[in-house]
Amino acid sequence: MRIRILGSAAGGGFPQWNCACTNCRGLREGSINVIPRTQESVCLSPDDEDWFLINASPDIRAQIERFGPLHPKGSRATPIQAIFLTNGDLDHSLGLLSLRENHRLVIYATESVRRGFTEGNVLYRTLQRFAGQVTWRILKPGVEETVLRADGGPSGLTVIAMPVPGKPPVHLEGLAASDDPELNVGLRFHQCANGRVLAYLSSVGRTTPSVSDVLEGADCVFFDGTFWSSDELSAPGFLQKSAEDLAHWPVGGRQGSLATFSKLTAPRRVFIHINNTNPMLRENSPERKLVEAAGWEVAWDGMEIRL
Numbered sequence: 399m400r401i402r403i404l405g406s407a408a409g410g411g412f413p414q415w416n417c418a419c420t421n422c423r424g425l426r427e428g429s430i431n432v433i434p435r436t437q438e439s440v441c442l443s444p445d446d447e448d449w450f451l452i453n454a455s456p457d458i459r460a461q462i463e464r465f466g467p468l469h470p471k472g473s474r475a476t477p478i479q480a481i482f483l484t485n486g487d488l489d490h491s492l493g494l495l496s497l498r499e500n501h502r503l504v505i506y507a508t509e510s511v512r513r514g515f516t517e518g519n520v521l522y523r524t525l526q527r528f529a530g531q532v533t534w535r536i537l538k539p540g541v542e543e544t545v546l547r548a549d550g551g552p553s554g555l556t557v558i559a560m561p562v563p564g565k566p567p568v569h570l571e572g573l574a575a576s577d578d579p580e581l582n583v584g585l586r587f588h589q590c591a592n593g594r595v596l597a598y599l600s601s602v603g604r605t606t607p608s609v610s611d612v613l614e615g616a617d618c619v620f621f622d623g624t625f626w627s628s629d630e631l632s633a634p635g636f637l638q639k640s641a642e643d644l645a646h647w648p649v650g651g652r653q654g655s656l657a658t659f660s661k662l663t664a665p666r667r668v669f670i671h672i673n674n675t676n677p678m679l680r681e682n683s684p685e686r687k688l689v690e691a692a693g694w695e696v697a698w699d700g701m702e703i704r705l
Contacts, residue, residue: 458493623669
């Protein structure tokens with residue numbers, strides 16, 4: 399299994415267009431050791447031929463152009479067989495509207511995520527330009543399913559979607575039930591040929607047994623690295639909400655994910671979906687050193703892993 403990180407930042411990217419935090423200002427001025435990042439999206443392939451996207455960020459067009467294996471090999475074609483959505487947040491789904499050029503799309507998502515993206519969304523009509531432009535394949539939580547190519551053939555992968563703590567997307571707050579277990583999922587991909595397992599959880603509000611189930615025995619883990627601390631946005635006055643209020647479990651601290659998963663045995667452990675304010679973006683920061691000392695990595699655009 400080949401995994402390529404197309405984008406590694408949280409919503410807004412890094413630097414964020416309207417932000418002059420220490421990280422964003424330092425990046426623009428060249429005064430800190432840090433690299434820019436686009437919004438989170440990942441692709442994986444079981445054979446270097448067929449590719450599957452995990453989330454479609456608003457930056458997806460540019461991300462595809464930067465990675466040659468995703469380029470079309472025919473006049474109107476794509477090696478992208480399907481797109482998986484972990485939730486309905488705009489930074490995970492808005493890129494779908496950029497893939498509207500009279501091409502058939504296959505999207506894997508839970509029924510709640512499908513409904514949230516399609517119902518009452520006049521922009522969804524851009525993906526209904528001809529009959530059957532979009533095929534939704536519904537992920538049933540806890541059920542292992544064969545991942546199919548766009549033509550319906552087996553890909554050599556299976557996937558299990560597991561509910562993990564999250565919240566409704568901002569545009570659905572007050573419209574969707576906040577306790578709906580299908581609003582946010584972690585994905586566990588299994589490659590049939592060699593038994594390798596990828597656990598992908600880029601948005602996690604807290605630890606639960608289902609989170610542990612996704613992580614169990616994985617060869618590679620991508621995990622929510624949005625915020626380092628609970629008060630990362632509230633302390634400087636950016637937003638009077640905690641990381642937990644935004645359904646993101648902080649990485650740092652005694653109760654953070656880094657400490658909690660100190661005994662995780664996956665050979666590759668990567669934090670992804672990193673907010674522009676997170677100090678572990680700085681390559682020589684104390685926070686980055688703690689992450690690396692614990693055997694974790696901080697995702698960057700263009701990073702590749704083979705399992």
